[in-house]
Amino acid sequence: MSESNGLNPSRRAFLRGGALLMAFTLMPVARRALADTEVDTLGTVVLAPDLPGSLRTNPFLDAWIRIGADGITVYTGKVELGTGVKTALLQIAAERLQVPASAINLLTADTALTPNEGYTAGSHSIFDSGTALYNAAAQVREMLVDAAARSWQIDSSLLSTRDGVIEGPAGQRLTYADAVKHVDVHQYAEAQSPAMAAADFKLIGHNLPRLDIPAKVSGGAAFVQDMRLPGMLHARVIRPPRPGCTLQAFDAASVEALNGVVKVIRDGNYLAVLARDEWQAIKAMRSGIESAKWSGGEAIPEAAQIHDLLKRLPSRRYPISNTGNSSGAADTRFKARVTKQYLMHGSIGPSCAVAWFNDGILTVWTHTQGVYPLRAGIAEMLRLPPERVRCIHTEGSGCYGHNGADDAAADAALIAMRVPGTPVRVQWMREQENLWEPYSSAMVTEVDAGLSQGRLQDWTYELWTTPHNERIVNAGRLLPARLLARPFASAPSVPIAQPEGDGDRNAVPLYDLGSTRINMNFVTQMPFRTSAMRSLGAHINIFAIEASIDELAIKAGIDPVALRLAHLSDPRARAVVERVRDSIGWPHKSSEPGAGIGFAFARYKNIMGYCAIAVKLRVHPQTGEIRVDHVVTAVDVGQIVSPDGLRNQVEGGIVQSASWTLFEKVAYDAGGIRSYDWSGYPILRFTQLPKKVDVHLLDQPGEPFLGAAEIVQGPMAAALGNAVANATGQRWLNLPLTRSTQPA
Known part of the structure; x- marks a missing residue:
């Protein structure tokens, strides 16, 4: 030039x-x-x-x-x-x-x-x-x-x-x-x-x-669920009662005869109905559900056996951290088994997508988190060149992880191809969202940690998990593609490498340790379909790490915050810990029965944002009900772009983690999933929100941007666990923190 x-x-x-x-x-x-x-x-x-x-x-x-x-x-x-x-x-x-x-x-x-x-x-x-x-x-x-x-x-x-x-x-x-x-x-x-x-x-x-x-606040068209295109048809899918079922019989003619029904689609075990308006589609779907006869289906374990089952299922063992030489002796030891149940995203609006196959181009409006991977998966499923598929992100009412968005988009794409030139809107029902979305994996971890002369020495940690990353890397990762007469198989499960991590995210403590022996057992024969939800394995790993720090400190007669600071050499880590310590007035003791305080710290993935948090709460002595009175947190995400936006994310993470940690678990037994509506899947209610939340933002002008959206989920869970132990004198190690989930 x-x-x-x-x-x-x-x-x-x-x-x-x-x-x-x-x-x-x-x-x-x-x-x-x-x-x-x-x-x-x-x-x-x-x-x-x-x-x-x-x-x-x-x-x-x-x-x-x-x-x-x-x-x-x-x-x-x-x-x-x-x-x-x-x-x-x-x-x-x-x-x-x-x-x-x-x-x-x-x-x-x-x-x-x-x-x-x-x-x-x-x-x-x-x-x-x-x-x-x-x-x-x-x-x-x-x-x-x-x-x-x-x-x-x-x-x-x-x-x-x-x-x-x-x-x-x-x-x-x-x-x-x-x-x-x-x-x-x-x-x-x-x-x-x-x-x-x-x-x-x-x-x-x-x-x-x-x-x-x-x-969103004015009632305008804010979400893909609000989209309406001229001449658009409404579709509903008819799912099997559980994964692995085979369709034996279906009376398509009776469904097609219903008022407003345009088409009934059957392709192998895949069923869907198309109608002029949404209510007609719902009625056709209900009629189709009654007509369909299924056989077989994958076995579902009893919920009480899931953590023992995870340890028995075939797995691949991944060494995560093997540093230093084990001392073989410690003044104080803490050994524990920590568990987590399956969680669902529970998006406030069930998944939805709009697709239009027109002039040889398939356009899909979707609340996916990845338009390009989704496009590749849809193109493979439909056997179209990728350049003939266009995916456009449109917000959905509820996301934060791999929920049903991609599958709903695949539904819309499949159905739209059957009616060229006509837009198609697919809206899942609540029970479809709850039963078929990918869950956050149940997990079991075992920790054995030592303290010698005030120093953390041998840290042994073993975890068992199914995948947290079944994102769309091929057509087989899309639920509808598995049900077709010519089905697609899902790509093999591969964990995310450290330092990002999968189920092992944040399994390595940021603290200075004498030695580590940390391993992940990656279970690939899955009793349930699992994938990404905010923070992945960090939720339970930070909970387990911070419980161990507290227990070691208590056994050794050391202040838990002082023990943390003694093992943190990163000045930015120390700064968030010290800010929360001073703001909450640590150490704090209450004479009120059932009152407790807990502290926790983590740096997300050990490479992103820092978060320290303290929680004051009360545990009802008879019912075990937990009420959160005060939360104080300090975060450092490098250069802050929007203080208000960051505060929103931190406060939202506190609420979400409190809901996971105190209430949420998927209910199931050998008969199937029982959490098919809100009555079967408990979440935090407005009356159970923390009464007071203080957020301290430690800005770092000119420093690189660090992630913010998921930094608080793990520390909040850990602070709640430590506060419950402080309030009750008992260490609850099974999530959610209810009396019914703890050993008798």
Whole structure:
């Protein structure tokens, strides 16, 4: 490239041509082509390992930022799940482009438009996509300023930008839209971006009104469940009574004869009905359920036997941490078995999707957490080229993990292909959501920890779990694809590697330990379908670790918080612990019967946000009912983008973890799942919310963004467990923390 065409020759312009130009695509790369290719933890191909954030997987700047006469468009492959991430990403891009947030049109997760960032999961949105936008926006702005400087033949350091206009010292003005005509944005990002002092931030670190809230509080069309397209038909699916059943008989003619029914679909063990309106579809579904005769089905264990069963089932053993030499002796030891039940997402709105096969293109509107992996799975299921499938993320009323969203999208895709040219809306029923969504795995852990002369010595930890990551990597991971006459088999289960972790997430304590022997037993013969829910195994692992720290401290006569601080060498870890300690007034003793206080700490995945938390509660001496009076937490997620958004996430995590830890478990027996509606699946009620919550945000201006959405689930569970032990004098080690789940 030459100076004459107005481009910056110092950029790596030679990367425009040949294979590298083809390497960036809005299509997923075939998995068989990745055998020798680095893939990140969210399943996307790493093209530029030296670049920050998601620029590693999408290195071209115009994948993120496009500027034209119609304005500024910013793209992200991450999705809004009610966490406020869309607003935070907008703040980051606007800050670095130095334009008002209102000047940007932000587009999220559309396989026809946005970069492939895999899944919105694991608190990676700001960590990865925010980091990418922070750098891409800064580099694009610099390119625009350089173009203006060349045009005016002055040094670029003399120029400034404001509201999308470049200004020179002599009153020169050039809009971004005009400057971009002299810039080629289709080039690799640089590893280093122009610096910006945190003190100069006008948007990052400040609160911006949430983009996703107005429609939700005004009754507007906020979710995919609200979508209505002209001429749209309504569909309902008819599921088997349990996995593994075979359809023996079905009276399709009687269902088709019902008023409003357009089509009855049967493909192997897959059944669905299509009708003119939703109520007609529901009535047809109910009639079909009565008509269908099934045989067989997979055995379901008794709930009381599940943790013993997990230890007996075939498994693969993964060493997680093997450090130091065991001392073989300790002044104080703590040995325990800690268990967790199956949990369901319990999304407030059952899963839904809209699909339309028109002019040879299948478009699916879905509340999936990964539009690209879903597109690949649907394309394989339908035997279509991926370029003929477009997935567009549309918010759903309830998510935070691998719930039924992908399966509902596959339902809509299958049915829409039977009625070309007509949009189809599939809405699951509550019992379908509860019975067929992937659960969070039941787990059992065994800990044996030692303390010698005030130092943590030998730490042995063994855990058994089914997968926490059955995301869509092939068609067989989609529920409808397993039911077809030509069924697809699920891809083999593979755990997420450390330090991210799967069931072993946060199984390695952040504390300084003399030695560790930590192993995960990965059970692949699953009695239930399990997959991702917020924090994965961190929920129980942090609970078990922090219970052990408390018990060792109590046995040794050491203050539990002091013991933690004595084994934390990371100053940011110490800072959150000390802030909570001082804020709660630790140590605190109450003379009220049944009152207790508990403390816990963790750094999410040991690489992301820090969280310390203290809980004051009361346990009713007769009923065992637990009431949470006061929660104090301190968090450090690096540079804070939106203080209000972060506070929302922390408070939401406290409530969610309290519900899991105190109430939630899937009820089942050999006869089947019993938690088919809200009466069979207890959750935290409004009257049981913590009476008071104090959140301390420890900002780190200029530091990298760290994930926030899932940092509190594990520490909150652990603090509750430690507070119950403090209140009752008994250590409850089975989740949820009810008397009925503890040994007699």
